[in-house]
Amino acid sequence: MMISGRLLAVMRKEFIHIIRDPRSLVLIFLWPVIMVLLYGTAITFDIKEIRIGVLDFDHSRVSRELLRDLTASDYFRISGYLDKRSEIDDGFLKGRFTAVLVIPAGFEKQKALNTGRIQLIVDGSNSNTATVVIQYFKSFCMLHQWESGVAVSAPLSLHPRVWYNPDLKSAHFIVPGLIAVILMMICAQLTSITLAREWETGTFEQILVSPVLPHEIILGKLAPYLLLSLSVSVVTLAFSVAVFKVPFRGSLLLLLVLSIVYIYASLSIGVLISTRARTQQVALLASQILTLLPSFLLSGFIFPVLYMPLVLKAVTYLVPARYYLVIIRGIMLKGVGPGDLAQPCLLLVLFGTFLIAFSIHRFKTVLEKAPWAG
Amino acid sequence: MEVQIQNLSRAFGTFRALDQVNLDIRQGESLSLIGPDGAGKTTLLRILCGLLRPDSGKCLIAGKDVLGDQRFLKSLIGYMPQRFSLYPDLTVSENLRFFADLFQVSASDRAARTKRLLAFSGLGPFLKRKAADLSGGMKQKLALSCTLIHTPAILFLDEPTTGVDPVSRREFWNILEDLHMQGVTLLVTTPYMDEAGRCDRVALLNRGRILATEAPGRFSGFFGGLLFELRCEALFRAVKALRSDEKFDSVQGFGDRIHVAGRGSETGLVSRIRSVLAREKIQVESLSRIPAGIEDVFVDLIRRQDS
Amino acid sequence: MSPPAGRLQGGYSVVVEDLSRSFGDFCAVDRISFQVKDGEIFGFLGANGAGKTTTIRMLCGLILPTSGRGLVEGLDIGKEAEEIRKIIGYMSQKFSLYEDLTVSENLEFFGGLYGLSHAQVTRKVKESATAADLEAFSGRRTREIPLGLKQRLALTCAVMHNPHVLFLDEPTAGVDPISRRDFWALIHELASGGTTVFVTTHYMDEAEYCNRLAVMHKGRIAASGSPKSLKNRYQKGSIEEMFIGLVGRERTADDD
Numbered sequence: 001m002m003i004s005g006r007l008l009a010v011m012r013k014e015f016i017h018i019i020r021d022p023r024s025l026v027l028i029f030l031w032p033v034i035m036v037l038l039y040g041t042a043i044t045f046d047i048k049e050i051r052i053g054v055l056d057f058d059h060s061r062v063s064r065e066l067l068r069d070l071t072a073s074d075y076f077r078i079s080g081y082l083d084k085r086s087e088i089d090d091g092f093l094k095g096r097f098t099a100v101l102v103i104p105a106g107f108e109k110q111k112a113l114n115t116g117r118i119q120l121i122v123d124g125s126n127s128n129t130a131t132v133v134i135q136y137f138k139s140f141c142m143l144h145q146w147e148s149g150v151a152v153s154a155p156l157s158l159h160p161r162v163w164y165n166p167d168l169k170s171a172h173f174i175v176p177g178l179i180a181v182i183l184m185m186i187c188a189q190l191t192s193i194t195l196a197r198e199w200e201t202g203t204f205e206q207i208l209v210s211p212v213l214p215h216e217i218i219l220g221k222l223a224p225y226l227l228l229s230l231s232v233s234v235v236t237l238a239f240s241v242a243v244f245k246v247p248f249r250g251s252l253l254l255l256l257v258l259s260i261v262y263i264y265a266s267l268s269i270g271v272l273i274s275t276r277a278r279t280q281q282v283a284l285l286a287s288q289i290l291t292l293l294p295s296f297l298l299s300g301f302i303f304p305v306l307y308m309p310l311v312l313k314a315v316t317y318l319v320p321a322r323y324y325l326v327i328i329r330g331i332m333l334k335g336v337g338p339g340d341l342a343q344p345c346l347l348l349v350l351f352g353t354f355l356i357a358f359s360i361h362r363f364k365t366v367l368e369k370a371p372w373a374g
Numbered sequence: 375m376e377v378q379i380q381n382l383s384r385a386f387g388t389f390r391a392l393d394q395v396n397l398d399i400r401q402g403e404s405l406s407l408i409g410p411d412g413a414g415k416t417t418l419l420r421i422l423c424g425l426l427r428p429d430s431g432k433c434l435i436a437g438k439d440v441l442g443d444q445r446f447l448k449s450l451i452g453y454m455p456q457r458f459s460l461y462p463d464l465t466v467s468e469n470l471r472f473f474a475d476l477f478q479v480s481a482s483d484r485a486a487r488t489k490r491l492l493a494f495s496g497l498g499p500f501l502k503r504k505a506a507d508l509s510g511g512m513k514q515k516l517a518l519s520c521t522l523i524h525t526p527a528i529l530f531l532d533e534p535t536t537g538v539d540p541v542s543r544r545e546f547w548n549i550l551e552d553l554h555m556q557g558v559t560l561l562v563t564t565p566y567m568d569e570a571g572r573c574d575r576v577a578l579l580n581r582g583r584i585l586a587t588e589a590p591g592r593f594s595g596f597f598g599g600l601l602f603e604l605r606c607e608a609l610f611r612a613v614k615a616l617r618s619d620e621k622f623d624s625v626q627g628f629g630d631r632i633h634v635a636g637r638g639s640e641t642g643l644v645s646r647i648r649s650v651l652a653r654e655k656i657q658v659e660s661l662s663r664i665p666a667g668i669e670d671v672f673v674d675l676i677r678r679q680d681s
Numbered sequence: 682m683s684p685p686a687g688r689l690q691g692g693y694s695v696v697v698e699d700l701s702r703s704f705g706d707f708c709a710v711d712r713i714s715f716q717v718k719d720g721e722i723f724g725f726l727g728a729n730g731a732g733k734t735t736t737i738r739m740l741c742g743l744i745l746p747t748s749g750r751g752l753v754e755g756l757d758i759g760k761e762a763e764e765i766r767k768i769i770g771y772m773s774q775k776f777s778l779y780e781d782l783t784v785s786e787n788l789e790f791f792g793g794l795y796g797l798s799h800a801q802v803t804r805k806v807k808e809s810a811t812a813a814d815l816e817a818f819s820g821r822r823t824r825e826i827p828l829g830l831k832q833r834l835a836l837t838c839a840v841m842h843n844p845h846v847l848f849l850d851e852p853t854a855g856v857d858p859i860s861r862r863d864f865w866a867l868i869h870e871l872a873s874g875g876t877t878v879f880v881t882t883h884y885m886d887e888a889e890y891c892n893r894l895a896v897m898h899k900g901r902i903a904a905s906g907s908p909k910s911l912k913n914r915y916q917k918g919s920i921e922e923m924f925i926g927l928v929g930r931e932r933t934a935d936d937d
Binding site for chain 1: 448457477520
């Protein structure tokens with residue numbers, strides 16, 4: 001494919017469209033920053049001040065020591081004392097406690113004989129929170145050399161979760177993932193909409209009677225958005241490092257180069273959509289369906305790919321964010337070098353090239369609808 | 375023959391937009407295509423431009439099938455769609471440049487052509503204005519200029535003057551006439567009958583079929599019956615009264631006049647018209663027999679095909 | 682659904698005095714004054730961008746005037762826009778119909794906007810001069826019906842609530858001659874029923890159908906009067922010649 005004057009003409013025109021619409025441009029840059037800010041603070045797996053109800057049958061010095069240690073930590077707060085076991089259920093239902101600590105009678109004596117047992121009953125209705133609470137309490141017991149036994153009020157499967165670690169700030173883990181998710185969405189939306197808009201305004205009809213070829217239209221539209229998306233990713237990255245103090249251990253240059261590859265793959269999703277979508281509304285909806293949930297759920301952003309059922313695991317190979325997550329987390333958090341990232345990079349290039357080639361092949365230069373159908 | 379349309383048919387679902395259409399346009403000829411909405415005019419132009427596939431039949435431009443060599447075809451034709459199809463956020467000069475680039479107009483030709491297009495379109499002072507901010511007439515002239523940037527030999531224009539004021543309309547047609555003089559072949563659709571009359575030939579399309587193709591001056595031959603022009607007071611009341619009389623085939627308001635068509639003897643029809651109006655106490659200013667114009671034939675042929 | 686009792690002033694349905702509207706530096710409408718008599722068909726002519734649509738929008742209470750005064754059925758366009766909207770009908774060149782709704786769904790919807798019941802809508806449609814066509818196409822999507830019918834449907838929707846004044850902004854743009862005549866027959870039907878019709882058009886044959894005309898040019902009223910008196914005054918055989926003489930001459934002197 002040669003770079004023709006027509007390809008350059010489409011590119012130049014597309015650039016003008018972008019700069020002529022400063023309001024959209026501001027939104028394109030602002031949106032990812034806002035998303036990172038919101039999600040970076042909201043989706044946090046760090047829980048503080050877990051509300052604990054206390055059912056103390058022992059009323060001993062040791063039990064008071066235990067409770068003092070518990071409140072001394074940032075993680076727990078005693079939000080009420082119970083008299084009977086029957087009150088536990090009510091406390092959970094009313095949402096007064098996240099967990100209830102039961103100290104049996106004779107605890108002090110048994111403690112002296114090293115057979116002391118306490119019980120933590122956790123509200124399992126939110127399994128994520130429950131898991132975190134249990135883990136926190138275990139660490140607390142180990143730290144203070146209290147022995148603990150654990151029971152939960154609702155069926156709860158206890159998976160060891162890689163994201164749990166009291167020392168690791170979850171923002172560090174989430175923000176790079178968010179950048180991957182946001183980029184994929186923005187890229188797909190931008191490209192799918194720009195072509196749909198030409199269908200909507202009727203400008204496509206005028207272009208199609210010129211000698212311009214499908215690949216010139218598609219690549220001409222791709223290039224400006226590649227550049228735009230790259231700038232968006234740089235801004236978002238800088239913001240994340242500045243605000244969330246996300247560490248940056250690897251090479252910035254390597255990350256930028258691989259980001260271009262990722263953006264290329266994500267833009268290709270938009271191109272694929274635009275070969276079919278005839279209105280901006282359809283384009284927007286399609287790109288959201290194809291990017292939002294997959295990048296959130298099937299990329300390893302929230303749920304590790306490792307623990308997914310086989311079928312879903314297979315689907316993740318079709319989600320570019322999956323590869324970019326490996327890249328961005330690897331470079332930022334671990335400082336991984338180029339050698340280890342060759343495979344995800346290669347897969348992204350393959351993904352994008354296949355979709356674009358397919359789209360060019362399927363590109364319709366013939367109108368199918370009746371004139372009055374718009 | 376520059377443009378040949380042979381047995382062309384195209385349906386959308388069960389609707390037959392074009393039904394066995396045959397039409398030839400000679401090199402350098404201007405032909406206007408008129409017809410009611412949904413007659414198939416836009417469909418025909420789109421097929422000619424290679425934008426839509428026909429179900430059967432074929433179109434030849436300069437002897438070559440329009441479904442064949444696209445590159446050759448596209449360099450030969452210019453097409454201006456019905457909807458304004460330029461980029462509203464681009465300026466006049468950016469739009470012109472974009473289309474010059476798409477058609478790969480050489481740098482040497484470009485300056486001269488742009489200058490000429492700006493001269494006749496009068497867009498010179500507005501080069502830096504966004505297309506969205508142009509008036510309706512100016513938009514159409516810009517669209518035409520973009521269509522002409524590669525000096526096409528054949529021009530397809532789909533209702534280029536719809537929504538344009540009478541002054542701009544006249545200016546636009548003067549430009550088309552200049553192009554015609556330069557030898558460009560023109561195929562124009564229009565809802566304005568006076569515009570149709572400015573072409574070498576007029577083709578009337580209804581329900582996907584060509585009902586007549588003739589020079590404007592000879593259209594009266596298609597008219598079945600006698601036609602009278604009436605000037606009187608209370609135009610619409612007169613139209614209503616005359617329409618309720620079955621003797622007349624058609625009664626149409628034409629601005630400040632009424633055209634009444636009927637069959638039989640001239641004197642019989644005249645006295646009938648007068649008596650109907652007398653009954654309504656409407657004063658007749660003038661009443662005379664006239665040759666049918668394009669619009670009269672248009673109304674007459676369509677009424678006859680539809681009934 | 683009875684509109685406020687007539688506060689008409691001397692039989693005028695629309696009274697405009699020194700009305701102006703600017704957009705930034707651009708003065709779209711520049712101190713215009715005119716009156717429209719009750720029940721007449723008033724044609725508003727002008728080149729693209731002359732200020733016709735801006736004037737109509739002000740009269741419908743969609744935008745506020747920069748200065749001057751306008752009364753529609755005695756109601757002030759600056760202060761009583763809401764009251765005005767209850768007694769006027771408006772149809773723009775874009776028709777403003779819902780293309781994905783059927784013909785009858787559109788009628789129901791617009792009737793509903795004015796608080797008409799299903800039975801009232803049905804009766805209103807039956808009474809309309811296009812009843813036969815509307816009923817034949819009632820189940821069809823509006824997108825699929827012929828343009829001429831679409832236009833008559835839009836008109837039927839606009840007069841569903843028996844407006845006192847009907848504003849039509851280029852209602853016949855791009856419509857074929859037969860449909861245009863059908864449409865104008867409807868307009869005359871409405872006018873003879875007492876509705877005041879305020880209409881803009883680029884078809885000069887249609888201008889001849891109006892009782893009175895005003896020609897707008899660059900935000901000002903360049904001429905007004907009955908078609909006949911205008912032709913006499915400017916010594917032209919048709920309104921088109923008159924218009925081109927009036928607007929075209931000035932225009933070649935400067936820009937658009």
